Structures are given as structure tokens and as C-alpha cells.
Amino acid sequence: MLALTFPGDRQTEFVDFPDPTPGPGEVVIEMKASGLCGSDLHYYRRPQGTPMSGKHQYQSGPVIAGHEPSGIIAAIGAGVPESLGRIGDRVMVHHYSGCATCNHCRVGWQQLCQEVPSRTYGNNDHGSHAPYFKVPAMTLVPLPDELSFAAGAAISCGTGTAYGALRRLGLLGTETIAIFGQGPVGLAGTQLAKAMGARVIALDISADRLARAAAFGADHVINPLEEDEIDIIKQLTHGHGADVSLDSSGSSQGRIAAIRCLRTWGKTCFVGEGGDVKIDVSSDLLRRQATVMGSWTFSTVIQSECARFIADRKVDVDAVFTDYWRLDQAEEAYKLFDTQTTGKAVFLL
Ligand SMILES: [Zn+2]
Ligand SMILES: [Zn+2]
Numbered sequence: 001m002l003a004l005t006f007p008g009d010r011q012t013e014f015v016d017f018p019d020p021t022p023g024p025g026e027v028v029i030e031m032k033a034s035g036l037c038g039s040d041l042h043y044y045r046r047p048q049g050t051p052m053s054g055k056h057q058y059q060s061g062p063v064i065a066g067h068e069p070s071g072i073i074a075a076i077g078a079g080v081p082e083s084l085g086r087i088g089d090r091v092m093v094h095h096y097s098g099c100a101t102c103n104h105c106r107v108g109w110q111q112l113c114q115e116v117p118s119r120t121y122g123n124n125d126h127g128s129h130a131p132y133f134k135v136p137a138m139t140l141v142p143l144p145d146e147l148s149f150a151a152g153a154a155i156s157c158g159t160g161t162a163y164g165a166l167r168r169l170g171l172l173g174t175e176t177i178a179i180f181g182q183g184p185v186g187l188a189g190t191q192l193a194k195a196m197g198a199r200v201i202a203l204d205i206s207a208d209r210l211a212r213a214a215a216f217g218a219d220h221v222i223n224p225l226e227e228d229e230i231d232i233i234k235q236l237t238h239g240h241g242a243d244v245s246l247d248s249s250g251s252s253q254g255r256i257a258a259i260r261c262l263r264t265w266g267k268t269c270f271v272g273e274g275g276d277v278k279i280d281v282s283s284d285l286l287r288r289q290a291t292v293m294g295s296w297t298f299s300t301v302i303q304s305e306c307a308r309f310i311a312d313r314k315v316d317v318d319a320v321f322t323d324y325w326r327l328d329q330a331e332e333a334y335k336l337f338d339t340q341t342t343g344k345a346v347f348l349l
Helices: 040-045 149-155 158-169 184-195 207-215 229-236 252-260 281-288 300-312 327-337
Strands: 002-008 011-016 026-036 069-076 090-093 132-136 140-142 176-180 199-203 220-222 242-247 262-270 291-294 321-325 344-348
Touching: 002 040, 011 327, 026 149, 026 327, 040 327, 069 132, 069 149, 090 149, 140 300, 149 158, 149 300, 149 321, 149 344, 158 184, 158 242, 158 262, 158 300, 176 184, 176 252, 184 199, 184 207, 184 300, 199 207, 199 229, 207 220, 220 229, 229 252, 242 252, 252 262, 252 281, 262 281, 321 327, 327 344
Parallel strands: 176 199, 176 242, 199 220, 242 262, 262 291, 321 344
Antiparallel strands: 002 011, 026 069, 026 132, 026 344, 069 090, 090 140
């Protein structure tokens, strides 16, 4: 099969790999949708000749890209119980695997495996930008019939990450949340927080992204390049500040504002990767009883709960997509995605 790889320096290359066959405990998925993710850009842009990531590499040659998979089970290896999947089932994949038996793996957090370096598909092991994709059956997550395959791809990463963070924050429908960064993850956060009943203040430095956030139900939008975001959030909350906040901007300015916009006893959660932030411990944290937490994607169980929530509440996850592509359009697709001005993009197979 021809599958997409990133040789580096913003190149895309199709490489011919043998069709995967499932070993014991594994399944092969016929891919139907595979999302493009902001994190792909680290691998896409890296210098040629360097490994895909600093993590332990499971492949010596080119690595198939993509980690937002959904599709249909096409083949099943020995010893896979029917409760995990049958031929033809619509599925997503929790896009990591670990040892399968440690305390974290057993509760669906394989990315936190304590025993082996975890595999992250499309990073240190083969991913889903391919016609077929082999994974351990225990990392499958059912895709409800009401949801499209593209929605499954979104839930497999960006939308699921936003849901995982809102769960970690324990967001209540009575609360006001400020969401910093309205790229695909922050926008999903806006959409899900509204569906959970909360009041949403959406922030971004792009007017286009703010317009999209408003269309997704944000109660207020703020561009920190044009207005003092802390002042406005205080005004909107009777001088107190937001109950909770979410940083999906990954910028140090977004992160510090996500802390400073909080009310006393407020909580913030960081999901944007990379970089750093400088905190004044006394005034930003301890004298306000503030809580800062991190959230790394989600577990298999939370991914499944997220899909069920979206189907039951009829959240229009497909609306996050601005671009649909065929896999053979990968070069054009990643060129545009690399500008980071669009919404979410996905390959449909
Ligand atoms: Zn992703
Ligand atoms: Zn483990």
C-alpha cells in the first residue's frame, strides 16, 4: 500500500509499504478518515535526516504519518474477543499503545505506560495516513453510528483533547470559562463547553478564528492584540474573573493570561504543547488559591464518553472542518495547513 511519510523540510512522500496483517491481539482497520493535526507540523517541518521525534523509535525506516484515525475493522488477529471488535465495526483508535498490562494501560491511559516507551502513531510508530492501519484491539474505541468518520477523526485527537481538559476542570453549566486560542482544539473547547451549558469567553489573535468561535456559540470574543483581555474578562464577570480557563494557544502570553483572568479559587488547564511560561508565584497563584493543571489528551474511556456525549447532544463536530482532502492531495493539504490560518482538515479515504 502507498502511505504518507514526512521526510522533513516540509516535504511529503508516498512510500510503498507491505499491507499490514494482524498478529495476536491486533486488528487492521480500513481507514475512512484520518485527520491533520497541529502536532503533525513539528514532524513535517523538522530538518531532513533527523528522526520524527525524540521518543524511542519503533521503526528504523520511514514512519507513516497521521494519528487521528477512524474507519472499519477489516481483519482480526488471533485471541481478540468479540467485545473488542468484529469485522465491519465502525471504530476510532486511542492513538497510543503501551505494555497493555501496567496500571495506567489497564485503565485506558496507554500514553502514560510505566513499563515501555509508549508508541504514538504517526510519531515513533506507523500512523493512519494510509489505506490500512494495524493497532492493538484494546486501543479501539467504538464510533457511534450517528457520527461521521471525519467526526471520529476529530474526536481521536483535537476534539477529544478539549473534552478531556473540560472533564479534568470539572466544568459546570453554572460557570464562565475563558478559552485561550481558537484553533481546532480551542474551537472544540468552545463548542463542547457550550454544549455542557457553560458561558464561554473565546480569545484569539486571529479575527477569522474569533468569527468562527462566535459562530460556534461563544458568548463573548476577545482579541488580546486589540483589547486588554484581563480587564474585559473581569468586566464580564462583575469584577471577579473567570471561574475556569483553558489554554490551547501554547503561547506564554496565553498561558499567563489564562492564570491572571481567574477569580480567586479559579482553575486553569493547559493543553497547548511546547514552550514555557513565567509565573509570579505569590500574586498569580498562592494568594489567589489558584489551581494550574495540565491535561494530555484523554483515555480510551474518556474518548468513548466524548463520542457518546457528542452523539447524544447532537454537537456538530463536522463543522470544525474547513478542508476535506483525498490522501493523494497530501502535498497541497499540508502546504495549506502549514499556514495555520485554516480550521481543521481531514483526509477522507
Ligand atoms: Zn492530533
Ligand atoms: Zn503500560
